[in-house]
Amino acid sequence: MGKATGFMEFERQTANERKPMERIGDWKEYSAPFSDEVATTQGARCMDCGTPFCHIGMEIDGATSGCPVYNLIPEWNDLVYRGKWKEALKRLTKTNNFPEFTGRVCPAPCEGSCTVAINDPAVTIKNIEQKIIDKGFENGWIIPRIPKQRTGKKVAIIGSGPAGLAAADQLNQAGHTVTVYEREDRAGGLLTYGIPNMKLDKEVVARRVHLLQQEGIDFILNTEVGKDISAEKIKDSYDSVILCTGAQKHRDLPLEGRNADGVRFAMDYLTTATKSVLDTKVQVEDELNAADKDVIVIGGGDTGADCIATALRQGARSIVQFGKHPQLPIKRKDDNLWPAFPNVFSLEYAHKEAKEKFGEDIREYSIQTKKFVTDDEGKLKELHTVQMKKTRDENGMFVFEEIPGTEKVWPAQLVLIAIGFEGTEQPVLEAFGVNTERNRVKAKYGDFQTNIGHVFAAGDARRGQSLIVWAINEGREVAYQVDQYLMGETTLPTVVNM
Template sequence: MGKPTGFLDYDRKTGKTVDPKARIKNYNEFHLPLSEKEQRCQGARCMDCGVPFCQSGVMIKGMVSGCPINNLIPEWNELVYNGTWQQAYNRLKKTNSFPEFTARVCPAPCEAACTCGLNGDPVSIKENEYAIIERAYQSGIAGPTPPKIRTGKKIAVVGSGPAGLAAADQLNKRGHSVTVFEREDRIGGLLMYGIPNMKLEKHIIERKVKIMEEEGITFVTGADVGKTQKTKELLKDFDRIILACGASSPRDLKVPGRDAQGIYFAVDFLKSTTKSLLDSNLQDNLYVSTKGKHVIVIGGGDTGNDCVGTSVRHGCASVTQLEMMPKLPEKRTADNSWPEWPKVLKTDYGQEESVAVFGKDPRAYQTTVKEFIKDKSGKVVKAVLMSLEQNKDEKTGRISMEPIVGSEKEVPADIVLIAAGFLGAQSYVAEAFGVKLNERSNVETPKGKYRTDVDKVFVAGDMHRGQSLVVWAIREGREVAKEVDKNLMGYSNLA
């Protein structure tokens, strides 16, 4: 423990953010880091408690508590306080393949489980992680470290999201020859086209991919396995195959008028903006623009918020975000005690920006769409909204959201973005390899395992567990790598 009284001596402090009205003028990251002196004080706040819940990564009531990849958080918090940045980086990299990603996009379940947060504010773990990894790049210690010996084994990874990249990184370190196949034109999967630039600038991904290439990993873009890239060739040419294609089947709405023009899935909307931004700084106009449009976003999660923030940057006339569930409380309730994930109201960057521009929170709680109204040309022009109320089944205890009769109202809607989550893996990849899907449309494996029912074929990430956090994908990528390595070599020394 670096400073026994640190949590008493220093208050929690995080870096400032660029003012909403200034940051919406571009698509850049807008978080400003603390100075080294301030960051070291934040490291000192770690209590080095007897049971570090922050790194536990356990499930409580269906929600994760602590870090899913079991980061050695108290250790590198102390090293941050002491200013021993290289040692902090070494400890961080023991468990986390991509701290440059998680330090930006992870919702920080570690902080929610921090013991210091039981009777005060938690340690700013996420910002400590950011400081460690960015200093490592600045000092040159995060550079390539290719393996000294190759095993002669060849592995194909299908999909270059966080799970695929983590698996490739680990297996390459072991000395296996790894080729990553990506159907898009850029490496990164969800990280590249599913997360907006203002949350994760794409040069951060490219920086890491370049290092992985220098370490010996081969990346192939434009390879749509199961379509343009034949599975028979992969099964013939590689010793093992890992499927890490994500949960890429978006959940749709079945309401009258759904076929109207101007209704898009959120992932397609966000991808179009990011791709156009990278290709031409939006000059090619090959993206779904909400400029001057009334926008309805259906879905209250992170993706819905990303749609709000992107729409505001486009210059939309208005934006409304529909949430089926009731508004969460400001503080934990009695039945949501620490160290459970706090089910409390969170106002994210997109909602903050909507407040700054339009003077109000964009969210409409306990609200859903009953119908879309089209004009004569087939374009959506209005949405009929309906309020919902909670009903509890006395026998099962199950709570459902039911429509309130007579609560219908029409609102203008020029663009509708569906951000209602994902149902599972796209079927054509699974069919191409002949692997089984479970009742949730994810690839089936024995519990706690990653090997499918097809010889040589493994699976990891959202394609295996369903839509989840980047940090869970990294954990699955690392775990499938260990299983594949053991399957190939008879043992594994991978962490």
């Protein structure tokens, strides 16, 4: 695959990023796709490794390794290298419904398990993927695929995130009449309101949703199940229902002063900011505006990084990000062997921007928040922290201990809690009467059926907070099961039972 000696001849190259100080002045995407020439050269780096690990799609030590939608990566890398772009697009879309999303925002576990990455920088799989799909749209190769016949079966999907959209796409192509219910004013779920525009332009999401509409899928927006329409009516009106409501129950920090004005959940902040970008009539409330404020982001993941990038564009006076774990090593540790995901230090797009703006890395490691302090009006003015030490107890389990004398007071008028999610919101699940376990819908992977006969569940609502690419995987797999349930057989692809 690719050029036999390409990985030895060509160095890894990533997509061109706009200069940090330039891009924080707007909300446009911060990077540009590969040129044809660069993509061809990078595709040449894909080696004929015999057993490609880039698409194994499994979890190792609790982290995803390889591609969960099992993209045929070596095949389309080779086709790009040979300039066969249309053929590359066909191979890419054979396994991935939405490469324009994963090519922009997926953390690329495929690259961590790339064989080249054992000794050298991995093939730039993610950037090549984005180039293929973008070229497909630019050249008009992607057109509506109208099903030739309808089955007469109706399916309702609750939630229009990546799992819901993938399931809708698959079932629509199988000939079923699909309706997607979304409580927000735009479809896309967290693709629209959870990921900032500079990371995933909302026109890219809208373009895909429009294409799905052209293909026959009906989107009912501004409709919350259990409030605007009953679960009973949906269950009675459709032959099958799929719950793809995501995992949006925030994990909180129940500390002293938590109710102060200025301590908010990260997702509320990101949603409000994106709504104001998409609609200039939407005003950001003062409490959620970072302008001229000292901002602290609690949580070291992607959501925290998105909060940093958003706060920079709003004009924050200072930004600090707290993480409870020590700084990651520059290279893989001995217990983090390939093909597991490489737990190594990196600078995300937001960290690069903040470093350029403030002259230093804004991340603080091994730190724990102790309390929030308000002024006389109940508004946040500071928070208190202590440094932590990560050790193992007598049972070999990791524990965190406070380090005496490391207490510190930080000025802050806006604190964003970005420490993840506990599971899915319960009202919709209760309305449908489905069983839950650990705040998730109880439904076995590979079957996806709940305790209610014709009600299925997929994505984060079933598996918990995860990657977009896993959501697409689950959307495709639940579609297979629903089609088989409705028709007694199916021609949709699956990998679960292989």
